[in-house]
Amino acid sequence: MNLEARKIIMTQEFLRLDDENMIRDIEDFLRQKKSDLYEKNLTPMSLEQLNDEIEQSLANEREGRWIYAEDLGRKIDK
Numbered sequence: 001m002n003l004e005a006r007k008i009i010m011t012q013e014f015l016r017l018d019d020e021n022m023i024r025d026i027e028d029f030l031r032q033k034k035s036d037l038y039e040k041n042l043t044p045m046s047l048e049q050l051n052d053e054i055e056q057s058l059a060n061e062r063e064g065r066w067i068y069a070e071d072l073g074r075k076i077d078k
Contacts, residue, residue: 014026
């Protein structure tokens, strides 16, 4: 059985579920697996890249390209 067929069968089984706790457990499981996969694929930043980011941040501050977190939150809420 190929992956597409397995996904269809799994989706059909999921749609038949009537137990909210089981659905919550599946959601939690998927969320955790996605998080684990994301973390597994992370690569550390090089020292050069870190220093470049710091320099860019300092330049942004010097040139007035920054915003307080509270103001950003209010802007996002709008």
